[in-house]
Amino acid sequence: MRDPSVASLDGLAGAVTGCAAAVAETGTIVLDHGAGQGPRALSLVPDYHLIVVLAGQVAADVPEALERLDPRRPLTFVSGPSATSDIELSRVEGVHGPRTLEVVVLI
Numbered sequence: 001m002r003d004p005s006v007a008s009l010d011g012l013a014g015a016v017t018g019c020a021a022a023v024a025e026t027g028t029i030v031l032d033h034g035a036g037q038g039p040r041a042l043s044l045v046p047d048y049h050l051i052v053v054l055a056g057q058v059a060a061d062v063p064e065a066l067e068r069l070d071p072r073r074p075l076t077f078v079s080g081p082s083a084t085s086d087i088e089l090s091r092v093e094g095v096h097g098p099r100t101l102e103v104v105v106l107i
Contacts, residue, residue, distance in 0.1 A: 003039040014048030014098075020075075021065040022053045022105070027080075029053065029103060030065060032073040043076060049098040051078070053105045 009015075018036035019029045029051050031037050043049055059065035069075060082097030093099045 003041065006041055006045055009041055009045035012046045014050065014100075015042050015046045016050045016052065017043060019051050019053055019057060020073075021068050022058045022103075023060075023062055023065045024058050025061045028062070028065075029078040030069060031076040031078065032069060033076070034073065040074060040076060043078070044082075044097045047098055048100045049102070051101070051103045053103060055105060055107045058105065 015038065017031070017038055020032040020034060020037070021030040022028070023030070031040075031043055031051075033040050033043075037043070057068075059068060078097070078101065080101060082095055082099070083091055083093045084095045085091050
């Protein structure tokens, strides 16, 4: 199966995915684009991204999370919605990812 085109992803209202791990200390979510996570573009193109984290996927810190991950997989570390500022410090969200990022932790 081929990955969806960027144009088709851009037309989505949002995306709901799982994750490979989460880091309690930093609030970072790690995607390895395995089962339940979709292709990398799915986490970057739609304006809204909801990530579902299972309680067992939460690591205390980055070193613990890294021990759980396969370094051969493409890893994306998400620590909040994408944002950047221009030279006048005007903040723009959604440049390199979703404008809105929400995370639900299932206990």
